[in-house]
Amino acid sequence: MSLLSKILDIVFPEYCKECGKPGSIICLACLxxxxxxxxxxxxxxxxxxxxxxxxxxxAIWQLKYKNRxxxxxxxxxxxxxxxxxxxxxxxxxxxxxxxxxxPIPLSKHKIHTRGYNQSAxxxxxxxxxxxxxxxIDTKVLRKLIETTPQARTRNRYERMHNIKGSFQVRNPDKxxxxxxxxxxxxxxxxxxLREARRVLLxxxxxxxxxxxxxx
Numbered sequence: 001m002s003l004l005s006k007i008l009d010i011v012f013p014e015y016c017k018e019c020g021k022p023g024s025i026i027c028l029a030c031l032x033x034x035x036x037x038x039x040x041x042x043x044x045x046x047x048x049x050x051x052x053x054x055x056x057x058x059a060i061w062q063l064k065y066k067n068r069x070x071x072x073x074x075x076x077x078x079x080x081x082x083x084x085x086x087x088x089x090x091x092x093x094x095x096x097x098x099x100x101x102x103p104i105p106l107s108k109h110k111i112h113t114r115g116y117n118q119s120a121x122x123x124x125x126x127x128x129x130x131x132x133x134x135x136i137d138t139k140v141l142r143k144l145i146e147t148t149p150q151a152r153t154r155n156r157y158e159r160m161h162n163i164k165g166s167f168q169v170r171n172p173d174k175x176x177x178x179x180x181x182x183x184x185x186x187x188x189x190x191x192x193l194r195e196a197r198r199v200l201l202x203x204x205x206x207x208x209x210x211x212x213x214x215x
Contacts, residue, residue, distance in 0.1 A: 014068075014070065016030055017058075018030040018055065023070075024068075024070050024071060024073075024074050025062055025068055025070075025071065026055060026058065026059045026062065026071060026074065027074065028074050028077065028078075030055060031049070031055060031056070031059060031074065031075070031078075032078075033055075034049050034050060034053040034055055034056050035049070035050045035053060036048065036049065036050065037049055037050050037051070037214060037215040038050065038215065040187055040190060040215050041189075041190055042187070042190045042193065042194070042210070044086065044197070044208065044209045044210060045187060045190065045193055045209065045210040045211070045212065046082040046083065046085055046086055046209075046210075046211050046212075047082070047187060047211070047212045047213065047214055047215030048075075048078045048079060048082050048211075048212070048213055048214065049078075049213060049214045049215075050214065050215070051186055051188075051214035051215055056213075056214050057214075059071055059074070059075060060075075060185055060186060060213060060214060063075065063118050063121070063185070064114075064118050064185065067115070067116075069116060069121055072118060072121025072122050072124070072125055073121070073125045073128075074125075075122060075125070075185075075213045076121065076122040076123070076124070076125020076126050076128075076129070076183075076213075077125050077126075077128075077129050078213070079122065079125070079126045079129070079183065079211045079213070080126055080129040080130050080133075082211055083099070083126070083181055083209070083211045086209045086211075087099055087179070087181070087209060090179065090207060091179070097135075097177075097178060097179065098133060098134055098135050098179075099133070099134050099135070099178075099179045099180070099181045099209075100134070100135045100136070100137060100174075100175065100178045100179065100180050100181065101123045101126055101127055101134050101135065101136040101137070101181050101183060102123070102136075102137060102138075102140060102141050102175075102180050102181070102182050102183070102196075102200070103117060103119035103120045103122065103123035103138055103141075103182070103183045103184070104119045104141070104182060104183065104184040104192060104193075104196055105117065105119075105120075105138075105141050105142050105143040105167070106119075106143060107143045107144075107145065107146040109146050110143075110146065117138075118185055119183055119184050119185060120138045122183050122184075122185065122213065123136060123138060123183040124136065124138075126181075126183060126211070134181070137174055137175075139170060140169060140170050140171060140174050140175060141167055141168075141169060141170070141182075141196060141199070141200065142167070142168055142169075142170055143166055143167060144165075144166055144167065144168050145165075145166050163191050163192050163195045164195060166195065167195055167196055167199045168199065169199060169200060169203035172203040172204050175200060175203060175204060175205045176203075176204040176205075177204065177205075177206045178205055178206060179205075179206060179207045179209075180200050180205045180207065180208045180209070181209050181210070181211060182196050182197065182200070182208060182209070182210040182211075183210070183211055183212070184210065184212045184213075185212060185213050185214070186212055186213065186214045186215070187210070187212045187214075187215050188215070193210045193212075196208075196210075197210065
């Protein structure tokens with residue numbers, strides 16, 4: 001968080017829309033009342049919250065489109081436990097290095113327009129939740145082209161076709177034989193995560209798992 005953001009938080013504190021607690025427009029305690037996500041279709045992906053819950057949808061919308069960057073910390077702190085469900089056995093018996101966190105990237109145009117990558121905010125919050133457990137690299141995976149937002153595509157085939165070929169690994173040496181944890185805000189059909197996983201594995205990653213805030 002920048003110094004300016006910290007000052008603004010002090011001068012103009014946010015209050016939870018649900019309970020009135022200061023600190024964030026939606027607080028962690030209220031979010032934790034939302035139901036857990038149903039299982040995803042991807043055995044290598046876990047999600048924390050059920051996307052159909054109104055408060056969860058509101059929090060993600062505020063994070064992505066209303067510049068409520070503080071929600072990245074609130075939502076991201078919940079990702080460590082669901083990541084451990086997938087990673088602990090693999091790390092215990094396989095002897096891999098620390099997991100490397102990689103957020104789903106945005107295109108240059110989208111970064112310029114929005115000013116930040118919400119998945120990177122979530123990734124940093126995951127890292128901060130267990131600093132000694134993870135490494136992080138927010139630049140190793142990049143988005144080459146601007147694609148139609150996945151939410152606007154009509155079906156699974158269009159989503160898969162829309163995202164195909166849009167990612168690239170900048171420096172394969174950084175992920176070679178690594179255990180990767182891809183971070184994103186929402187998964188529906190999993191098309192974005194599938195493509196990111198395919199690219200990372202093709203570039204030399206040993207294992208690729210994913211965690212998202214909601215499903």
